[in-house]
Amino acid sequence: MNKIEHIGIAVKDLKASNELFAALFGEEHYKTETVESEGVITSFFESGPNKIELLQATNEHSAIAKFIAKKGEGIHHIAFAVNDIELEIERLTNEGFTMIHQSPKKGADDKLIAFLHPKSTNGVLIELCQDINR
């Protein structure tokens, strides 16, 4: 696994949170993207070398809606960049980690993604991210 690619934050109101984080970073978000399969609308901020993804649910069945209902708004996941996501899924599975996704899916921001189950990672939801155009 490489560096932290981004940190995902679950929010109730993306518009309000976009304004909040723009004020925090002194810079507007650079991208908004809906990931229909995940039931989320996302926006991305850059602050120096760091990237923050805000996620708002688009329907009540979305994992983000369930997360907010259970825990409230806040840090939802930490994403790590990987060179070869299929190899990494295989390695982690062999190490005994539980994957939510056994094979990569198309995520936001031109990435292939897969999540590990937080049960196997001390309650932290971890996302693997590989650039699609690498």
Ligand code: ZN
């Ligand atoms: Zn993410």
